[in-house]
Amino acid sequence: MSLDSLSEFIDCLDRAGELVRITHPVSVDLELCEIADRVMKSPDGGKALLFENVTLFDGSRSAYPVAINLYGSMRRMAMSLGVEDLDSIGGRISELLEMKVPEGLIGKLSLLPRLMEVGKFPPRVRGGKAPSQEVVWRGDEVDLGKLPIIKCWPEDGGPYITLPMVISKDPTRGIRNVGMYRVQVMGPRTLAMHWQRHKVGAAHWREMAERGETMPVCIAVGADPASIYSASAPLPPNIDEFLFAGFLRKEPVSLVKALTCDLEVPAEADFVIEGYIDPRDPLITEGPFGDHTGFYSLADLYPQVHVTAVTMRQRPVYATTIVGRPPMEDYYLGHATERIFLPLLKLTIPEVVDYHMPAEGIFHNLVFVSIDKQYPGQAYKVMNALWGQGLMSLAKVLVIVDKDVNVRDPQEAWWIALNNIDPERDARFTMGPVDVLDHASRAFTYGSKMGIDATRKWPEEGFTREWPKLIEMDDATKRKVDAMWAKLGISEGSQWSTGRGPR
């Protein structure tokens, strides 16, 4: 059974002992962030938190509880998508990608159930009153100050919606996009939309602004957990994130028409903020914001959103997150993407065996990639291919290793990589687009990248010296020591045993 709403997800976490309910009053002004930060820094990401007594900026009590760190552990991330292991989703994608039409009628018929399953995924627009529209504030009734929107860090430009699903439509093709872009509260009915220039929502806006068209935009907060995650997934612009969420859930996402603009929003959302961007408006200063790099991102100009309505459930929960010095909750969201997207990466770069973006690398700063090297120069081929793929094009440092290195263990990956390189020979620099949040690049969103070929070097690559063997104890000795271990009076083996190494 898929989880259909945020409250179902919260109940599920509660039953699994993954949730702490906090009844002590806690302010949206920095306090909630400080508590969540301490919890997110605990081993394995700590528990999810439900703040039931939240104080707003004006000192009054919020009518709505606040949930945070819902996705912030491997276990909860998997629970949110209804799986034991995130790699199993990658497995489902591989199966679909490898679907070959079998010979003969019986063989073809055997494909039907799988094809019908694919047909179940597209979102369905329902009629009647949706839970997300049980309560409606329109026009002047709207006061965003009544929502428990948190200010995270002392020098943030204001309160921010941090776990939103920002919904827009491609004005030419009509394809929907759902992106997780932070949104700053600028006034009771005004927001600043921080979609970075490489993102799909920003492309929709550029196109509409050029044509002088008013852009409808909706910001949903809280929904089925797969939809919330999908907003953060780097899908190509022609794939609707609600379709992807349907695939993850194995059930379609239920949508409803927004009340004041021409978009569809999740019928099970906790809150939906409806509004528009007027192309005649000047851009507005957004930020600074304590970002996932661990630094404040600088204030910059972004479009302003005029809010026309806020709709909500009768008893909504406000879902949020914080970013900052890693590790934080977003590491687990990014990790899910890493696992789920591996088969798609292999589709275009088949020699990729595995890849990993360690928490300290903030996704775009460092990517370890293991490859099945079959010919000289292949590490460079993989680097160039990765820098040509969607948001992977923003990767700052790529480290390519051989297939037997476990890239999901950064200690192992660095150990092998640093041993294997002659820095001058094996590092290459190139130029390209750089993440908006990169504060060190020579220009905003433009700069250099480094690729490190840490694979074993081949004679054809000019390496004529002998390549050494890895140290490994022989099996017979290992077995003898296993047998005597209990008698030695040593409680644990060292984690640095030479038995540990590349697979």
Ligand SMILES: Cc1cc2nc3c(=O)[nH]c(=O)nc-3n(C[C@H](O)[C@H](O)[C@H](O)COP(=O)(O)O)c2cc1C
């Ligand atoms: C917690 C969190 C906050 C994020 N904030 C932003 C943001 O403010 N702006 C942005 O462009 N991307 C942000 N991202 C990354 C995007 O969600 C991600 O790149 C996603 O793929 C964008 O969707 P799109 O490909 O449909 O544009 C954030 C991701 C997470 C997990």
